[in-house]
Amino acid sequence: MRFSTSLSFTVFVSLFGINPLLAQNDAIPADIQRVSKTARPEAIRAAMRFLADDALEGRKPGTRGFALAANYMQAQLEALGMQPAGENNTYRQAVPLRRxxxxxxxxxxxxxxxxxxxxxxxxxxxxxxxxxxxxxxxxxxxxxxxxxxxxxxxxxxxxxxxxxxxxxxxxxxxxxxxxxxxxxxxxxxxxxxxxxxxxxxxxxxxxxxxxxxxxxxxxxxxxxxxxxxxxxxxxxxxxxxxxxxxxxxxxxxxxxxxxxxxxxxxxxxxxxxxxxxxxxxxxxxxxxxxxxxxDVVEDVAGQNVIALLPGSDPVLKNEYIVFVAHLDHLGIGRPVKGDSIYNGAHDDASGVAINLETARLFASLPKAPRRSILFVGVTGEEMGLLGSDYFASNPTVPKDKIVANLALDMPFFFHPLLDIVPYGAEHSSLHKEVKQAASLLGMEISPDPIPEQTVFMRSDHFSFVRQGIPALFIKSGSQTGNPNLDGTKLNLDWRAMIYHTPQDDMNQPFDFNAATKHVQLQFLIGYLVAQADQRPTWNKDDFFGTKFGKGTVIK
Incomplete structure (x- = not known):
C-alpha cells in the first residue's frame, strides 16, 4: 500500500524525533552557529549570475562555456585557500567521455x-x-x-x-x-x-x-x-x-x-x-x-574540479566528506520562445553557488574541522551522472576513506525554506546530523512529496550510494508559509514548464534568503559529520546499505 502523506510524515517523525523543532543542539557550538549566520545571499546570486550567463553558452562538457565554469569554480576555491585535490597536484580530474x-x-x-x-x-x-x-x-x-x-x-x-x-x-x-x-x-x-x-x-x-x-x-x-x-x-x-x-x-x-x-x-x-x-x-x-x-560520434574531454580543506585531527584528517554539485548543463539546443541557450540557473548553477558559499564558511573557521572536506564540481551529470560516477569509482583520495557525501542539485528555493526533504537520510546514521541542523534552523523534515518523479536516482549523490558511501540529497519541502501557495504544485509546474528549457535562467523569482538557509544547512550537517568520533554508518538491514554498503552497516 502506498503511504499516505500523513502516514509518511508519521514515519519521518518517528525516525527524526517527535518534533524536529524541539531537538537539542548541544553538539553545535555557539561559534559554529555564528559562522553559519554569515552566509551571504548576495554571494549566491552573484555566483549563479556568472555561471548562468549567456556567455557560458549552457556549460556543456567539452565546450568553452564549461571550461569557463570550471575555471571560475577553481579560482573561487583557490582564493579561499583550498588545496588542489585532483590529479597530479592540480584542481582537475580528467573524465574521458564518449558519445x-x-x-x-x-x-x-x-x-x-x-x-x-x-x-x-x-x-x-x-x-x-x-x-x-x-x-x-x-x-x-x-x-x-x-x-x-x-x-x-x-x-x-x-x-x-x-x-x-x-x-x-x-x-x-x-x-x-x-x-x-x-x-x-x-x-x-x-x-x-x-x-x-x-x-x-x-x-x-x-x-x-x-x-x-x-x-x-x-x-x-x-x-x-x-x-x-x-x-x-x-x-x-x-x-x-x-x-x-x-x-x-x-x-x-x-x-x-x-x-x-x-x-x-x-x-x-x-x-x-x-x-x-x-x-x-x-x-x-x-x-x-x-x-x-x-556509431561512435565523438569523444569529450570531461573534467571534474576538486579542492580540499585538510582536517585538523591527526587521525581523522585522513577521512573525507565530499560536497558535490554539477557544473554542466545542456549547452545550446532547440530554441524555445526565441532562446536557444540552456543556461541551467537552477539546474545546477544554484548548487555550485551554494557549495561555494559553504566552502567559504568552512574556510572562515578559526580551526578546520576534524575530518577533511572535499568540494567537487562534476561534469556530465546531465549525461547520466557521469562525472560523479567517475569520481566515486576513481576518487583522488582513498575510496574507503570517503565517509559521506552531500550533493546539491536544484534545491528549489522559490519560496521560504520552512521544511526539507532529505533524500537518503532515512538510510543511514546521517539522519542524526540532519535532525540537529534542521532543528537549529527551525526547519521541519518532510517525506518525498513527488515519489513518482524517482528523485532519489536522478542526481550525483547516487553515484556515492552505489559505492557504499552514505549520502544526502536535500531539497526544499512543500511548505511555503502562504496558504494560497501550494509548494508541491509550484515544484511540479516548474518541472513541467521550465526544467531543461532555456527559461531556466536568472529571470526567475528566486528566494535567495531561502538559498542562504541551504548554505547553513549544508555547512552545519557537514561540520557535525566532520566532528563526530565515528564515521556514518548504514542503518541495520537497510536496503541500500545491504546492497552497496560493503561493511559499513550497523550490526
Whole structure:
C-alpha cells in the first residue's frame, strides 16, 4: 500500500524525533552557529549570475562555456585557500567521455509471428538505444512480458518468479510498484536492464502505462536521437553498459499493444495488474528482431574540479566528506520562445553557488574541522551522472576513506525554506546530523512529496550510494508559509514548464534568503559529520546499505 502523506510524515517523525523543532543542539557550538549566520545571499546570486550567463553558452562538457565554469569554480576555491585535490597536484580530474548514436537507416525492429513479419517505423512506433559494446547489435528472440521488470524479493515482489527468460527479449512497463518506499521505487524504476541481464535476457523493450504522459515516444525520440554518453576506463572500455544485451528499445503505447496480439493475457488485463502492483510474467507468443547499428560520434574531454580543506585531527584528517554539485548543463539546443541557450540557473548553477558559499564558511573557521572536506564540481551529470560516477569509482583520495557525501542539485528555493526533504537520510546514521541542523534552523523534515518523479536516482549523490558511501540529497519541502501557495504544485509546474528549457535562467523569482538557509544547512550537517568520533554508518538491514554498503552497516 502506498503511504499516505500523513502516514509518511508519521514515519519521518518517528525516525527524526517527535518534533524536529524541539531537538537539542548541544553538539553545535555557539561559534559554529555564528559562522553559519554569515552566509551571504548576495554571494549566491552573484555566483549563479556568472555561471548562468549567456556567455557560458549552457556549460556543456567539452565546450568553452564549461571550461569557463570550471575555471571560475577553481579560482573561487583557490582564493579561499583550498588545496588542489585532483590529479597530479592540480584542481582537475580528467573524465574521458564518449558519445554513441544509433544509425537509424541501418537499424530496425520487426515483429515476427507465425504467419507474418511486421516492420515498425523508427521514431513513431519505436526507438532504439545505442549498444556501445556492439557496433552491430542483431538479436532475434521470443518476447516475454515481465510486468514492471522488477525483481525485489526483499520487498516481497518479483516479476521474474517462475519464468525463464534466458536467451529471450523481455518487455516491461516503465516505473515500479507504487507500494515500494520512495527511494526503492526510484532505484527499481532505473535498474531494469541490470535485472534483465541478471536473469539471462538478451534484449529489452520498455513501454509506459497509458496514463504516463512523461515517457511518450514523441517526447523521448528527440532526446534519444542525441545518443548516449558513457565514461571510459583506463583501457578505453565504456562503463555502466550491459554487454549481454544485444538490443534495447522503447515502444509507443499502440505498438506495445501489438505485442499482446497472440498472448493469452490481454494488454488491458496486464496493465490492470501492473497498476494494482501484482507481479506477473508470461510469454507473449511473438518474437522480435532488433537490429541496431551504433556509431561512435565523438569523444569529450570531461573534467571534474576538486579542492580540499585538510582536517585538523591527526587521525581523522585522513577521512573525507565530499560536497558535490554539477557544473554542466545542456549547452545550446532547440530554441524555445526565441532562446536557444540552456543556461541551467537552477539546474545546477544554484548548487555550485551554494557549495561555494559553504566552502567559504568552512574556510572562515578559526580551526578546520576534524575530518577533511572535499568540494567537487562534476561534469556530465546531465549525461547520466557521469562525472560523479567517475569520481566515486576513481576518487583522488582513498575510496574507503570517503565517509559521506552531500550533493546539491536544484534545491528549489522559490519560496521560504520552512521544511526539507532529505533524500537518503532515512538510510543511514546521517539522519542524526540532519535532525540537529534542521532543528537549529527551525526547519521541519518532510517525506518525498513527488515519489513518482524517482528523485532519489536522478542526481550525483547516487553515484556515492552505489559505492557504499552514505549520502544526502536535500531539497526544499512543500511548505511555503502562504496558504494560497501550494509548494508541491509550484515544484511540479516548474518541472513541467521550465526544467531543461532555456527559461531556466536568472529571470526567475528566486528566494535567495531561502538559498542562504541551504548554505547553513549544508555547512552545519557537514561540520557535525566532520566532528563526530565515528564515521556514518548504514542503518541495520537497510536496503541500500545491504546492497552497496560493503561493511559499513550497523550490526
Amino acid at each position: 554513441w548514436q544509433v544509425r537509424e537507416s541501418k537499424s530496425s525492429l520487426t515483429l515476427l509471428s507465425k504467419d507474418r513479419e511486421q516492420p515498425l517505423t523508427y521514431g513513431k512506433q519505436f526507438i532504439l538505444n545505442p549498444t556501445p559494446d556492439h557496433a552491430n547489435g542483431d538479436v532475434t528472440a521470443p518476447v516475454v512480458f515481465v510486468g514492471y521488470g522488477v525483481s525485489a524479493p526483499e520487498l516481497g515482489y518479483d516479476d521474474y518468479a517462475g519464468i525463464d527468460v534466458k536467451g529471450k527479449i523481455v518487455a516491461y512497463v516503465n516505473g515500479a510498484p507504487s507500494t515500494f518506499p520512495s527511494n526503492q521505487r526510484a532505484y527499481f524504476s532505473s535498474a531494469k536492464a541490470e535485472i534483465a541481464v541478471a536473469h539471462g535476457a538478451v534484449g529489452v523493450l520498455a513501454f509506459s502505462l497509458p496514463t504516463d504522459l512523461r515517457n511518450r515516444i514523441e517526447t523521448a525520440a528527440p532526446r534519444a536521437r542525441q545518443g548516449i554518453y558513457r565514461w571510459l576506463d583506463k583501457q578505453g572500455k565504456p562503463q555502466r553498459t550491459f554487454p549481454a544485451l544485444q538490443g534495447a528499445g522503447s515502444l509507443s503505447d499502440s505498438t506495445a499493444r501489438l505485442l499482446f496480439a497472440n498472448s493469452p493475457t490481454s494488454f488491458t488485463s496486464a496493465i490492470s495488474a501492473a497498476m494494482k502492483n501484482h507481479p506477473q510474467a508470461f510469454p507473449l507468443n511473438i518474437s522480435v528482431r532488433m537490429q541496431t547499428q551504433t
